[in-house]
Amino acid sequence: MAASLEDVPSESLLSEVLRRLRCSSKPDKRLILIGPPGSGKGTQSPIIKDEFCLCHLATGDMLRAAVVAKTPLGIKAKEAMDNGQLVSDDLVVGIIDEAMKKASCQKGFILDGFPRTVAQAEKLDEMLQKQGTKIDKVLNFAIDDAILEERITGRWIHPSSGRSYHTKFQPPKVPGVDDITGEPLIQRKDDTAEVLKSRLGAFHRQTEPG
Numbered sequence: 259m260a261a262s263l264e265d266v267p268s269e270s271l272l273s274e275v276l277r278r279l280r281c282s283s284k285p286d287k288r289l290i291l292i293g294p295p296g297s298g299k300g301t302q303s304p305i306i307k308d309e310f311c312l313c314h315l316a317t318g319d320m321l322r323a324a325v326v327a328k329t330p331l332g333i334k335a336k337e338a339m340d341n342g343q344l345v346s347d348d349l350v351v352g353i354i355d356e357a358m359k360k361a362s363c364q365k366g367f368i369l370d371g372f373p374r375t376v377a378q379a380e381k382l383d384e385m386l387q388k389q390g391t392k393i394d395k396v397l398n399f400a401i402d403d404a405i406l407e408e409r410i411t412g413r414w415i416h417p418s419s420g421r422s423y424h425t426k427f428q429p430p431k432v433p434g435v436d437d438i439t440g441e442p443l444i445q446r447k448d449d450t451a452e453v454l455k456s457r458l459g460a461f462h463r464q465t466e467p468g
């Protein structure tokens with residue numbers, strides 16, 4: 259349940275009002291970010307999201323939350339994710355279809371990690387047609403495989419916000435701890451050199467434009 263407004267500090271209320279005013283003058287935007295694991299989609303998304311008042315729909319983050327919560331979706335997705343393979347199109351199409359209805363997507367969205375197959379792209383076209391909207395831009399993060407392993411194996415994540423850090427390139431102020439909330443950081447189970455090979459294989463075979 260939402261907290262009573264009386265309990266919300268005036269400063270937070272005011273900054274939320276200011277945020278909504280600033281957002282009301284922004285144009286709608288619907289973006290797709292494409293790129294291999296570690297290419298920077300998850301780093302750029304929160305920056306673009308805040309600037310344009312969009313929602314950030316990262317299928318990987320949503321699937322990981324479902325795995326942790328052991329929902330039926332999470333139970334079905336876990337094995338493929340642990341092995342660096344794609345989960346079935348039906349599962350991810352369902353979560354995107356649902357997520358796009360959120361109020362926070364009113365001014366548009368950033369799709370991060372979706373679509374990843376031709377079938378998913380076709381389903382997305384159908385969803386957009388039903389909504390009477392279209393994609394404004396696709397950003398392709400073209401990064402050589404050779405530099406991705408160091409990025410992925412040194413990466414630490416703050417699960418609830420999706421913020422990511424790197425032991426060498428962007429260390430947190432205190433090792434293992436999120437700068438903003440002070441909560442613990444985790445390493446993703448699939449962020450190993452071995453599982454990265456499968457994830458890159460899936461990217462080149464199934465996602466990358468031919």
Ligand SMILES: Nc1ncnc2c1ncn2[C@@H]1O[C@H](COP(=O)(O)OP(=O)(O)O)[C@@H](O)[C@H]1O
Pocket residue numbers: 294295296317318319321338339340342343344345346347350370371372373374378457
């Ligand atoms: N659109 C998708 N279709 C199928 N599987 C997906 C999709 N998005 C995420 N996944 C699953 O979640 C895993 C993690 O995805 P993600 O967080 O986007 O990581 P990355 O881009 O770094 O590999 C993928 O390896 C895959 O198993």
